[in-house]
Structure formats: C-alpha cells, structure tokens
Amino acid sequence: MNDSVQANGAKPADKDRVLIFDTTLRDGEQCPGATMTFEAKLEVAHLLDTMGVDIIEAGFPIASEGDFEAVSEIAKRTKRARVAGLARAIERDIARAGEAVRHAVLPRIHTFVSTSPIHLEHQMNKSAEDVLEIIARTVTQARNLVDDVEWSAMDATRTPIDYLCRCVEAAIKAGATTINLPDTVGYAIPSEYAAMFATVRDRVPNADKAIFSVHCHDDLGLAVANTLAGIGAGARQVECTINGLGERAGNAALEEVVMALKTRADKLPYYSNVDSTMLTRASKLVSAVSSFPVQYNKAIIGRNAFAHESGIHQDGILKNAQTYEIMTPESVGVSKSSLVMGKHSGRHAFREKLRELGYELGENALQDAFTRFKNLADRKKTVYDEDLIALVDDELVSAHERIKLVSLAVMAGTGGPQSAALTLDVEGTQKTFQATGNGPVDAIFNAIRALVPHEAVLELYQVHAVTQGTDAQAEVTVKLAEGGRSVTARGADPDTLVASARAYIAALNKLAALHRRSQESKAG
Ligand SMILES: CC(=O)SCCNC(=O)CCNC(=O)[C@H](O)C(C)(C)COP(=O)(O)OP(=O)(O)OC[C@H]1O[C@@H](n2cnc3c(N)ncnc32)[C@H](O)[C@@H]1OP(=O)(O)O
Numbered sequence: 001m002n003d004s005v006q007a008n009g010a011k012p013a014d015k016d017r018v019l020i021f022d023t024t025l026r027d028g029e030q031c032p033g034a035t036m037t038f039e040a041k042l043e044v045a046h047l048l049d050t051m052g053v054d055i056i057e058a059g060f061p062i063a064s065e066g067d068f069e070a071v072s073e074i075a076k077r078t079k080r081a082r083v084a085g086l087a088r089a090i091e092r093d094i095a096r097a098g099e100a101v102r103h104a105v106l107p108r109i110h111t112f113v114s115t116s117p118i119h120l121e122h123q124m125n126k127s128a129e130d131v132l133e134i135i136a137r138t139v140t141q142a143r144n145l146v147d148d149v150e151w152s153a154m155d156a157t158r159t160p161i162d163y164l165c166r167c168v169e170a171a172i173k174a175g176a177t178t179i180n181l182p183d184t185v186g187y188a189i190p191s192e193y194a195a196m197f198a199t200v201r202d203r204v205p206n207a208d209k210a211i212f213s214v215h216c217h218d219d220l221g222l223a224v225a226n227t228l229a230g231i232g233a234g235a236r237q238v239e240c241t242i243n244g245l246g247e248r249a250g251n252a253a254l255e256e257v258v259m260a261l262k263t264r265a266d267k268l269p270y271y272s273n274v275d276s277t278m279l280t281r282a283s284k285l286v287s288a289v290s291s292f293p294v295q296y297n298k299a300i301i302g303r304n305a306f307a308h309e310s311g312i313h314q315d316g317i318l319k320n321a322q323t324y325e326i327m328t329p330e331s332v333g334v335s336k337s338s339l340v341m342g343k344h345s346g347r348h349a350f351r352e353k354l355r356e357l358g359y360e361l362g363e364n365a366l367q368d369a370f371t372r373f374k375n376l377a378d379r380k381k382t383v384y385d386e387d388l389i390a391l392v393d394d395e396l397v398s399a400h401e402r403i404k405l406v407s408l409a410v411m412a413g414t415g416g417p418q419s420a421a422l423t424l425d426v427e428g429t430q431k432t433f434q435a436t437g438n439g440p441v442d443a444i445f446n447a448i449r450a451l452v453p454h455e456a457v458l459e460l461y462q463v464h465a466v467t468q469g470t471d472a473q474a475e476v477t478v479k480l481a482e483g484g485r486s487v488t489a490r491g492a493d494p495d496t497l498v499a500s501a502r503a504y505i506a507a508l509n510k511l512a513a514l515h516r517r518s519q520e521s522k523a524g
C-alpha cells in the first residue's frame with residue numbers, strides 16, 4: 001500500500017492518487033515477437049496484482065480463443081485489481097469482452113473507437129456523426145454488461161478538439177466511467193497533451209462524472225513525459241506497461257512513471273499504490289516471458305541503472321550514494337548498487353572491491369595490484385571478480401619472490417623459429433635473454449632456463465580461461481619436479497604467453513622456497 005509522504009511531510013490526498021492501469025498483457029503483447037503463453041500471462045497478472053496495480057488489461061478477448069481463455073482465467077484468479085478486456089466498438093467484441101471478464105471481482109470492459117479524421121476516413125470509413133452514434137450505442141451495450149466501462153478515443157491527439165469534446169460527452173452520457181485519450185501514434189508533445197486534457201475537462205459538461213486516463217506511445221521518446229503532463233492536467237489513470245513493452249516504440253513504462261511520481265513528489269504531488277520494490281522482479285519476469293531483452297541503460301530497471309564504473313562516481317557512491325543516485329536501489333528491488341571494475345575505475349573502488357572479495361592489501365601491494373588491474377582493464381572489456389582474484393593472487397605470490405617478470409616480447413607465427421625476448425628481475429638484478437624454441441611457449445621457457453639455470457623438469461602445462469570471451473584472462477598451470485620434489489603454480493594474464501611465463505616463474509619461486517626451507521631446517 002502507499003506509504004508516500006509529500007515533501008512537506010503531509011500524506012497526499014485521495015484526489016492525488018493516480019490509478020495504474022497495466023496493459024502489458026494487451027498493448028505490450030501486441031508488439032511483434034512479444035507473444036506470451038497462457039501460463040506466462042497468468043504469472044504476470046498474479047505479479048501485477050500482488051504489486052498493487054489497480055487495473056490489469058488482460059487481453060483482447062475477440063482476438064483469439066487463447067486470448068479469451070487468458071482474460072477469463074485472469075479474471076477468475078485476480079484478487080485485488082480490476083480486470084479489463086478490450087473490445088472494438090462492435091457488438092460481438094463487447095459481448096465477448098463482457099463474457100471474458102464476468103467472473104472478475106471487479107470487471108471492466110474497455111471499448112474504443114477512432115475519432116481522428118485520418119482514421120475515420122481511411123480505417124473506419126465512417127462519418128463523424130456515425131461515430132457519435134456508435135459511441136452511444138456501444139458504451140450503452142457495455143454498461144448493460146458491467147458497471148465499469150472505459151471508453152477510448154483512438155488517435156485522440158490527432159482529433160479536432162471540438163469533435164473530441166462531443167465524443168467524450170457522448171461516451172460519459174452513455175455510461176463510461178473512465179475516459180481515455182490516447183496518444184495512439186506517439187505524436188504529441190507534453191504541453192500539447194496537457195492542453196488537450198485541460199480543454200476537454202473544462203469544456204465537456206459531464207466531465208466530472210468520469211476519471212480521465214492517459215495512454216502514451218513512445219514513437220518520439222515522449223511517452224513518459226506526456227504521461228506526466230497528462231497527470232498534471234487532471235488525468236488520474238495512467239496506462240502503461242512493464243519495460244515499456246508495446247506497439248512500435250512501446251508504451252509509457254510503468255516503472256518510470258511510478259518512480260518519477262515517487263522520486264519527484266516535490267514537483268509531482270501525486271502517488272500510486274504500486275509497491276516499487278517489486279519493479280525489478282516484474283521487469284525480469286516480463287522480459288523472460290516475452291523474450292524481449294531490457295536495454296542495459298533502461299531507466300529504473302536496466303542493469304546499469306545502479307551500476308557505476310567511473311572512478312569519480314564510484315568514489316562519490318562510496319562516500320554517500322546520493323552523490324550519484326537519485327533513488328535507492330532497494331526502492332526498486334535491487335539489493336545494492338554495484339561497482340563495476342573497468343578502465344575508468346579508481347583506487348577507492350578498487351580497494352573496496354578487493355575488500356568485498358576478501359582481500360586487505362597494504363598500500364604498496366594495493367598500488368602494484370592497481371597498476372596491473374588498469375593494465376588488464378585497458379586490454380579487456382569486462383573485468384570480472386574472478387579476473388581480480390586471479391590478478392591479486394598472482395600479485396600476492398610474486399610480491400615475495402626472488403624472480404620477477406619484468407618484460408616479455410614474443411615472435412610467433414608460421415615462419416618460425418619462434419623466439420622470446422625475456423627480462424627478469426632476479427634477486428634485484430635485471431637480466432635479459434633471447435631464446436628460440438619449438439613454439440612460443442617453448443621459447444619462453446628456454447629463455448627462463450637460460451636466465452635462471454635449474455634442473456627442474458616440466459611435468460604439466462595447462463591453460464584455461466578464467467572468464468568468458470576472447471578477451472578472457474588465461475590462467476596457466478605449470479608443474480615442475482626436481483630432486484624428488486614437485487610444485488604446481490599458476491599465472492594469470494589476458495595474454496596466454498605472459499600467463500605461461502608467470503606460471504613457470506611462480507613454480508621456480510616455489511621450488512626455491514622449498515629448497516630454502518629444507519636448508520634452513522637442516523641448519524637449524
Ligand atoms: C491502438 C490499438 O492498439 S488498437 C488494438 C489493436 N490490437 C489488435 O488489433 C490485436 C487483435 N486484433 C485482432 O485479432 C484482429 O485484428 C481482430 C480480431 C480484432 C479483427 O480481425 P479481422 O476481423 O480479421 O479485421 P482486421 O484486423 O483485418 O481489420 C480490422 C477491422 O476492424 C475495424 N476497426 C478497427 N478499430 C475498430 C474499432 N475501434 N471499432 C470498430 N471497428 C474497428 C477496421 O475498420 C477493420 O474493419 P473492416 O474489416 O470493416 O475494414
């Protein structure tokens with residue numbers, strides 16, 4: 001239930017309540033490729049009912065047997081919301097819609113007819129006077145079936161205002177309890193859409209007998225802006241869809257409208273009864289069942305809506321989330337903001353991320369790991385947690401080692417022989433060697449053998465990708481055996497050859513450490 005409080009601390013009045021009419025299952029399903037199964041529709045309707053949507057437009061019962069079945073089953077199962085079925089201004093459509101919603105606790109028939117000259121002439125082939133008569137007849141028919149009838153003027157925003165007022169008056173006179181003035185083709189701009197509502201509400205003598213409704217399409221990307229403008233001009237029902245699913249560019253997105261009202265209650269003193277913490281869940285469900293992916297940067301529920309990669313923003317978020325977030329992730333059902341590690345990230349976020357992963361590094365180790373991370377991020381599109389773990393593990397091991405990799409350049413390809421120019425830091429002294437080999441890895445290992453002569457035998461060499469993609473970090477495992485002892489070590493890097501060198505060097509360091517320890521114990 002609504003718990004919103006206005007900026008001045010007062011509870012909003014009933015007259016400021018905006019009814020949320022969800023048409024995901026009707027207008028949303030109308031967009032190419034979004035067809036949902038019967039079971040999926042029941043699941044979506046259940047969630048909409050639970051989250052506090054006021055009216056669920058469950059389908060267009062005349063469209064198909066399946067649509068009829070879905071509307072009637074949703075009508076039977078829905079506990080709190082009204083359930084609407086859509087019908088053209090045609091007797092059989094209205095009868096079918098009435099039949100489908102009749103078991104609902106709160107049934108609604110939503111009937112519509114075109115009012116704009118272009119639709120009347122080219123689609124309906126009817127005169128303006130014909131349509132006035134059709135409105136009176138069909139709304140009366142619907143009202144004889146149910147008490148709650150919504151009438152829509154299809155293409156209202158391209159309809160001359162005088163004629164639109166006559167149609168609205170006729171619909172209310174015939175018993176319509178909700179009047180919807182849709183921007184069917186997404187043509188309106190906010191000031192114009194608001195003016196249409198203001199004029200109709202002002203001029204139509206029986207306007208106070210109906211609730212006015214907005215229904216906006218996003219052809220110009222203005223669906224939500226127009227919706228808010230309509231509310232400002234007195235509309236108290238909003239028709240919208242989860243994820244903005246709908247005809248062509250879609251309908252006004254429910255989550256955007258709900259959160260705009262909630263977040264900007266100072267300028268938009270209206271409220272809805274939708275539980276906003278369920279928005280993310282609803283979005284995921286609709287995306288899954290309609291097979292429509294949600295764009296990453298979609299407002300409110302896109303995966304980047306509470307994700308931050310740039311260092312300056314991450315630093316701000318860590319200090320106080322309100323520096324870069326105007327609503328809390330919890331308010332839309334996301335557990336917390338995420339800090340995404342990438343080439344734009346800074347030290348504050350890097351340290352915090354490592355803490356989350358269980359690492360507490362000293363200043364120098366952190367600085368070294370950060371330098372390697374930046375290097376990695378420059379070469380790799382996404383730095384996953386696993387990449388960081390591999391990188392820091394590697395850093396922790398090599399920090400105490402006597403042999404360190406300084407640089408590596410490899411010549412590989414079909415020409416052969418492959419060669420590797422390697423520089424190592426061996427106990428504080430840099431040494432370089434260029435070796436050839438039977439393949440680039442062999443060349444690298446030969447160079448290491450030349451720089452750090454040893455008897456150890458390579459028993460295992462294995463490569464695998466830490467994360468997915470062609471830019472994934474490679475993790476190489478090397479096993480070396482010497483004098484009855486064997487050690488296994490790993491090296492990670494997006495470059496498999498560098499990872500190979502790191503792994504071999506790490507194994508040598510381990511062998512040396514073992515050797516040192518046994519010498520010490522013999523001496524002690
Ligand atoms: C803006 C909107 O979203 S409107 C809703 C759009 N949604 C849909 O169309 C989805 C479901 N539609 C359907 O399944 C089918 O179109 C049906 C069952 C409704 C009708 O199918 P058909 O009888 O084969 O007609 P078809 O779709 O080809 O043409 C539409 C007919 O409805 C008429 N029509 C369109 N809107 C209305 C209306 N509001 N009131 C009365 N007649 C209308 C058209 O003029 C056309 O009539 P005609 O056959 O006399 O030329």
Ligand SMILES: CC(C)C(=O)C(=O)O
Pocket residue numbers: 027112152153154155180182183184185215217
């Ligand atoms: C059926 C009506 C309300 C509609 O979807 C529109 O006009 O966009």
Ligand SMILES: [Mg+2]
Pocket residue numbers: 027182184215217247
């Ligand atoms: Mg529509």
